[in-house]
Amino acid sequence: MKDTGYEYSVVRGFAFSALFWLVVGLIVGLWIAFEMFNPALNITPWLSFGRLRVVHTNGLGLGFGLAGIFATAYYMLQRLTRTPLPFPRLAKAHLYLFNIAIALAAVSLMAGMNTTKEYAELEWPLDIGVVILWVMFAINVFAILIKRQEKQMYISLWYLIAMTVTIAVLYIVNNLEVPVTLFKSYSIYAGANDANVEWWYGHNIVGFIFTVPVLAMFYYFLPKATGLPIYSHRLSIVSFWSLIFAYLWTGAHHLMLTPLPEWIQTVAIAFSIFLIAPSWGSVMNGYYTLQGNWEQMRSNYLAKFFIIGITFYGLQTLQGPLQGLRTLNAFFHYTDWVVGHVHMGTMGWVTMIISASFYYMIPKVTGRELYSVKLANVHFWFILAGQLVWTITMWIGGIQQGAMWKATNPDGSLMYSFLDGLTSLYPYYRIRFGAGVVYFIGILIFTWNLIQTVRQKPATAEA
Amino acid sequence: MGINSKPVVFALLSAVVILIGTVVTVFVPLFMPSTQPVSSYVKPYTAVELEGRDIYMREGCNNCHTQTVRPLRTEVLRYGEYSKAEEFAYDRPFLWGSRRTGPDLNRIGGKYPDSWHYKHMQSPQSMFELSNMPPYGWLAANRLDISNSFRKTSIQGFGYTADQVKQQIADYKARVTASGYDSKATRDLVTPANLRGELTEMDAMIAYLQKLGRDVKSLGAKR
Numbered sequence: 001m002k003d004t005g006y007e008y009s010v011v012r013g014f015a016f017s018a019l020f021w022l023v024v025g026l027i028v029g030l031w032i033a034f035e036m037f038n039p040a041l042n043i044t045p046w047l048s049f050g051r052l053r054v055v056h057t058n059g060l061g062l063g064f065g066l067a068g069i070f071a072t073a074y075y076m077l078q079r080l081t082r083t084p085l086p087f088p089r090l091a092k093a094h095l096y097l098f099n100i101a102i103a104l105a106a107v108s109l110m111a112g113m114n115t116t117k118e119y120a121e122l123e124w125p126l127d128i129g130v131v132i133l134w135v136m137f138a139i140n141v142f143a144i145l146i147k148r149q150e151k152q153m154y155i156s157l158w159y160l161i162a163m164t165v166t167i168a169v170l171y172i173v174n175n176l177e178v179p180v181t182l183f184k185s186y187s188i189y190a191g192a193n194d195a196n197v198e199w200w201y202g203h204n205i206v207g208f209i210f211t212v213p214v215l216a217m218f219y220y221f222l223p224k225a226t227g228l229p230i231y232s233h234r235l236s237i238v239s240f241w242s243l244i245f246a247y248l249w250t251g252a253h254h255l256m257l258t259p260l261p262e263w264i265q266t267v268a269i270a271f272s273i274f275l276i277a278p279s280w281g282s283v284m285n286g287y288y289t290l291q292g293n294w295e296q297m298r299s300n301y302l303a304k305f306f307i308i309g310i311t312f313y314g315l316q317t318l319q320g321p322l323q324g325l326r327t328l329n330a331f332f333h334y335t336d337w338v339v340g341h342v343h344m345g346t347m348g349w350v351t352m353i354i355s356a357s358f359y360y361m362i363p364k365v366t367g368r369e370l371y372s373v374k375l376a377n378v379h380f381w382f383i384l385a386g387q388l389v390w391t392i393t394m395w396i397g398g399i400q401q402g403a404m405w406k407a408t409n410p411d412g413s414l415m416y417s418f419l420d421g422l423t424s425l426y427p428y429y430r431i432r433f434g435a436g437v438v439y440f441i442g443i444l445i446f447t448w449n450l451i452q453t454v455r456q457k458p459a460t461a462e463a
Numbered sequence: 464m465g466i467n468s469k470p471v472v473f474a475l476l477s478a479v480v481i482l483i484g485t486v487v488t489v490f491v492p493l494f495m496p497s498t499q500p501v502s503s504y505v506k507p508y509t510a511v512e513l514e515g516r517d518i519y520m521r522e523g524c525n526n527c528h529t530q531t532v533r534p535l536r537t538e539v540l541r542y543g544e545y546s547k548a549e550e551f552a553y554d555r556p557f558l559w560g561s562r563r564t565g566p567d568l569n570r571i572g573g574k575y576p577d578s579w580h581y582k583h584m585q586s587p588q589s590m591f592e593l594s595n596m597p598p599y600g601w602l603a604a605n606r607l608d609i610s611n612s613f614r615k616t617s618i619q620g621f622g623y624t625a626d627q628v629k630q631q632i633a634d635y636k637a638r639v640t641a642s643g644y645d646s647k648a649t650r651d652l653v654t655p656a657n658l659r660g661e662l663t664e665m666d667a668m669i670a671y672l673q674k675l676g677r678d679v680k681s682l683g684a685k686r
Contacts, residue, residue, distance in 0.1 A: 035595065036564070039588070042597035049597055050523025112521035117556055145470035153467045161470065162477045169481065173489075178618050180611055184517070186618055191551030192498045195559050200489045244477060248484030257533040258559060259548035261497045264488055271484070330535055334563040406537045414540055418566040423593045 007085040008365035013095045014071035021063030028056040037429040046110040063102040068354040069213040081148030094136045127175045159216035174201035200251035221357045225302040231288035239281030253324035272321040279317035286310040305356035312348030337398025347387035371452035379445040386439025397428035502549035507621040510612040510628040511635040515671025529560030530569040543570035570676035578646035580669045585653040602665035603654045
């Protein structure tokens with residue numbers, strides 16, 4: 001467009017793809033949230049909860065999450081290396097094939113082509129597609145880093161490199177399957193081993209899609225948006241290496257008190273507790289960056305997205321490790337508490353950072369001013385309120401259900417039937433649905449704001 | 464720091480760093496006996512049970528139901544004997560689940576007669592008014608596709624011959640279509656007339672559910 005030949009149409013394309021899949025994924029989320037207290041919406045097999053839940057997780061994790069990551073990655077890679085994208089047509093092909101793949105993924109999951117391995121449910125033909133798309137992305141990543149004009153790689157690039165390498169390993173290893181037909185396969189692993197591989201994958205895919213690249217955004221867009229340098233480069237080095245080292249040991253905290261060998265569970269707990277340190281390294285780095293400039297929380301509409309976002313990240317990275325402790329896990333596992341935990345991370349941390357990054361980036365790559373700062377603020381408060389009510393309701397529900405499962409009468413018999421525990425949650429499910437609607441409105445405002453931004457005439461001055 | 468200007472070295476180092484935890488906690492256990500204990504009392508799924516398992520997976524039942532009873536007093540009280548690793552030797556993929564919107568199913572085998580399951584799957588709300596489980600009556604309206612049944616058991620490594628698979632299917636069909644079948648009335652209620660003489664997807668699903676935990680229970684009965 002302008003600048004020195006940077007490839008920005010792909011950045012814009014992925015950003016709007018992310019918004020599209022976010023809206024779709026949230027509609028599915030609202031549908032299944034309703035089904036949780038009223039099964040009337042299970043009108044056909046394609047809309048039944050068991051199939052739609054997977055569409056929701058994959059649509060948002062792979063659809064919204066990866067699209068947002070590709071958008072910001074293609075932007076940050078070019079800006080931080082001061083180099084145009086080496087293979088722009090490859091990136092454009094990546095963009096089109098990505099959206100086709102996500103659409104096919106959603107349809108295939110609704111049709112029941114489901115491996116049941118969480119966040120790896122796509123059947124094998126689409127798995128191959130995902131690997132091909134990842135290689136297409138990785139080619140540009142390494143080509144631009146090798147050709148770069150800026151000698152020293154900034155923090156965000158470290159996180160993007162780690163993400164590129166690790167997701168490849170995770171996705172391939174966990175999706176090794178023997179095909180039965182074109183649409184059906186069986187895992188090569190069995191029983192406890194399959195569980196162990198799955199949750200090594202499941203936890204780390206969350207880590208390397210929802211943490212690592214979002215930290216890359218945080219470390220780039222926070223300084224850009226506020227004009228303030230990151231507080232400590234040394235702290236960022238220590239945080240990065242200890243984070244990517246420790247993360248890979250923690251998967252089995254999803255398998256506490258299951259038949260997996262105890263030592264693997266205990267090692268997972270130890271490293272999960274350790275993981276608090278590198279995570280909070282980034283949290284501290286974020287807060288201290290604002291030191292002496294806290295008035296920006298009022299004067300700069302973007303500051304609050306980053307600071308509240310990193311706060312949720314801090315809470316998440318305390319709550320998660322604590323959930324791995326056996327005593328707490330015995331209470332919370334399999335309840336809505338964990339569902340609450342997931343959504344504080346996704347609706348709190350991830351969405352806020354991507355929102356702020358897009359608000360900064362889209363005007364830059366399209367040569368327009370943001371349509372409305374006021375709407376951005378409304379968006380912020382809606383998603384904050386929606387997410388908090390959503391999350392806290394699920395924590396309360398989780399405690400209630402866990403307690404009812406464990407309750408015994410004086411003679412030692414169980415006090416409640418399973419159904420008692422479930423039906424006691426319906427009021428919380430209704431509140432959760434309302435909170436989801438509020439959050440969704442915030443996202444619609446966000447989407448509208450960016451659409452209106454690009455519909456404006458371009459600014460006459462160079463960005 | 465030197466490596467911050469060497470992207471390829473940086474990438475290789477990152478790869479090594481992430482593989483350390485991976486090798487110790489995932490790759491090494493793949494070769495340890497403790498993650499794959501074998502027990503003679505655990506039997507592989509029959510061809511029909513495996514088809515039922517695939518339907519369970521297709522419908523995403525694992526999103527609401529777990530199959531792991533933990534070694535906790537109230538859990539054992541509610542569900543039965545806690546789950547052991549050897550029970551899952553033939554589970555590819557595993558179906559331990561991660562959420563209980565519905566109860567754990569690891570010991571559901573033999574707990575209810577087939578008729579209970581026919582009725583419940585067709586309309587959970589007819590038995591439990593406040594249940595949020597989706598109705599699955601349409602499973603009984605789908606003829607069971609057995610064109611890949613032998614191939615599936617071969618890939619799973621169960622060791623059946625093609626004839627054995629044919630026999631398993633024929634035996635189960637004979638069982639549920641017999642005039643003396645103890646759940647005939649309920650089965651006929653949920654199954655369309657043109658399929659009552661055939662195996663449906665619901666028949667297979669129930670075969671699978673009745674297998675869960677059955678081996679452990681029969682071991683307990685022997686003692």
